[in-house]
Amino acid sequence: MPQGRPPVVPDDGLTTRQRRNRPLLVVHTGDGKGKSTAAFGLALRSWNQGWSIGVFQFVKSAKWRIGEQTVLERLGDLHRDTGEGGPVEWHKMGAGWSWSRKPGSESDHAAEAAEGWAEIKRRLAAQTHDLLVLDEFTYPMQWGWVDVEDVVETIANRPGRQHVVVTGRRAHPRLLQTADLVTEMTKVRHPMDVGQKGQRGIEW
């Protein structure tokens, strides 16, 4: 289907098919809107391919539940019930990660972020998912809650065919260096500039 012809064909000994199917590290960064939304849009495509999807949201409060979670989890149910699409797991920091079922403490975000990354590392090693969305993961990286080199090395050397999408502002230069695809979302105009606050169905 795609008609694109790459400007450079590398001398890497791979066939076009092998090269095409290399797993990607995708980064959505910048101050504009659409970083997470585009990542969840990508998850739609993955679901349609029957891929296993793991979303890990590094948000401070798990009370905030966005529409995408409801819909993607619904698609995960659909997979379980009818076999359509792929399975979906959605995990949020903030009130304790869902796999650990430990009630989180609002004050220990650093420990929670480290715990989240440790689980992602285990899953990458086990090749649990085909697509992993690490939503707003640039912040724990920036704040030193996880070790940047550990993250970059682990993702760069992950086994098999796992696509990883990282979203968030101010992505670390080492992450950008390692990424296959980087899009910067730049704010040109936002309703909040003229006094309009976020609204249901648009912002969440």
Next chain:
Amino acid sequence: MPQGRPPVVPDDGLTTRQRRNRPLLVVHTGDGKGKSTAAFGLALRSWNQGWSIGVFQFVKSAKWRIGEQTVLERLGDLHRDTGEGGPVEWHKMGAGWSWSRKPGSESDHAAEAAEGWAEIKRRLAAQTHDLLVLDEFTYPMQWGWVDVEDVVETIANRPGRQHVVVTGRRAHPRLLQTADLVTEMTKVRHPMDVGQKGQRGIEW
């Protein structure tokens, strides 16, 4: 839920709630990836709110079917069968718009684009949808297939509470001027630069 405080509170006589709920014209432009993907991610949120969604894809070939169409139409079926979420209509230029059921001629894209816009205009007047995604609509605007002033005036003066999202590169300055929210997606790095072509589940 959202904690944002707008930097300016305008003297427009509206309450915060009235201002918050104003319908938006959103433009995703720029050369980077994620313009359409983020628009379809937004459609997920809208579906979850029970909104009626209309997608109008200004693509030259209707043979190209992206994963998002399959999934969003599936969500539309789910609404029809169970009442969950909202209804979804997905229309594509290229082989004749689905509502007209006229077989399209590959050579008359300009007429098809004009026909698509005429239908969108009728729907805006009738307030058929809560969210309209005009995917890749910047191109017919750029190529003179639709009248830019007509588009801008019609959208600016649309009745009721209809959100409109326009995607595509090189958005017309008049459209940007009218938009409430503009995000530019900038390519920082793309696998095609190093000879990797698009792949299933990621690009479509």
